[in-house]
Amino acid sequence: xxxxxxxxxxxxxxxxxxxxxxxxxxxxxxxxxxxxxxxxxxxxxxxxxxxxxxxxxxxxxxxxxxxxxxxxxxxxxxxxxxxxxxxxxxxxxxxxxxxxxxxxxxxxxxxxxxxxxxxxxxxxxxxxxxxxxxxxxxxxxxxxxx
Numbered sequence: 763x764x765x766x767x768x769x770x771x772x773x774x775x776x777x778x779x780x781x782x783x784x785x786x787x788x789x790x791x792x793x794x795x796x797x798x799x800x801x802x803x804x805x806x807x808x809x810x811x812x813x814x815x816x817x818x819x820x821x822x823x824x825x826x827x828x829x830x831x832x833x834x835x836x837x838x839x840x841x842x843x844x845x846x847x848x849x850x851x852x853x854x855x856x857x858x859x860x861x862x863x864x865x866x867x868x869x870x871x872x873x874x875x876x877x878x879x880x881x882x883x884x885x886x887x888x889x890x891x892x893x894x895x896x897x898x899x900x901x902x903x904x905x906x907x908x
Contacts, residue, residue: 776813779806779809779810782802782803782806783803783806783807786799786800786802786803787803790803832895832898836895839891839895850878853874853877853878854878856874857871857874857875857878860874
């Protein structure tokens with residue numbers, strides 16, 4: 763079941779302004795616009811401009827915040843990848859040390875070798891981190907054309 767929310771106060775005011783603007787514009791097109799109506803029209807248009815400017819500023823702040831979050835996420839992913847590479851290098855060193863110093867532990871050596879030589883899993887169903895990052899950077903450019 764879908765619930766309909768009550769309109770917010772600014773939605774009601776915006777609807778009233780639009781209705782009034784449509785009425786006054788119709789009168790202006792017919793050439794019967796009075797001076798008080800022209801003043802109301804000017805006030806309403808300026809109010810819409812102020813709201814548009816405020817919305818544009820808010821969206822700019824949101825875009826900057828999202829860019830900062832994306833940069834932080836990219837840095838975290840890069841750090842995790844570097845840590846994984848270091849861990850794998852450390853494991854390879856440990857496996858080589860065990861092989862040299864404990865040749866009798868063949869099963870351990872074989873298991874470590876198998877784990878290290880096993881290729882990482884391939885996730886064909888989802889884009890890679892690099893592809894996601896590239897898409898995120900391209901998205902604002904793609905949206906500008908709509």
